[in-house]
Amino acid sequence: MRKTARFGVSMEQDLLQSFDKLLKKIGYSSRSEAVRDLVRKRLVKEEWEDTYKEVVGVITLVYDHELRELTESLTSIQHHFYKQIISTAHIHLDKHNCLEVLIVKGKSAKIKNIAEKLISTRGVKHGRLTTTTTGKKLA
Numbered sequence: 008m009r010k011t012a013r014f015g016v017s018m019e020q021d022l023l024q025s026f027d028k029l030l031k032k033i034g035y036s037s038r039s040e041a042v043r044d045l046v047r048k049r050l051v052k053e054e055w056e057d058t059y060k061e062v063v064g065v066i067t068l069v070y071d072h073e074l075r076e077l078t079e080s081l082t083s084i085q086h087h088f089y090k091q092i093i094s095t096a097h098i099h100l101d102k103h104n105c106l107e108v109l110i111v112k113g114k115s116a117k118i119k120n121i122a123e124k125l126i127s128t129r130g131v132k133h134g135r136l137t138t139t140t141t142g143k144k145l146a
């Protein structure tokens with residue numbers, strides 16, 4: 008079990024009221040958990056800013072599979088980065104549209120590069136990189 012430390016925080020009343028209102032809206036049961044989440048979120052952001060840190064991400068792509076060249080380009084990029092792409096799922100959303108989800112792990116700069124390459128491929132209707140963490144350094 009990890010040791011827990013307590014600390015006091017001073018803050019303007021208006022700011023605290025806004026924070027409490029937000030916590031209630033989101034559904035946090037305590038300020039402590041909300042503050043812990045904020046700290047972890049900032050630490051994960053920091054991991055991504057360090058080019059050489061190993062991070063985890065999820066890339067989502069929505070595209071029309073009938074564009075033959077597009078499907079070939081996406082496959083080619085994915086084969087090139089096979090070491091970073093851990094898993095993929097392909098869902099046929101309707102007769103034309105596909106959703107592809109890629110779970111990626113590696114150095115943050117490389118992961119960003121893979122996401123940019125895929126998302127900027129002509130014909131991709133929507134793409135997004137969700138940045139998360141290996142969780143190793145987070146309590």
Ligand code: NI
Binds near residue numbers: 072099105106
């Ligand atoms: Ni499909």
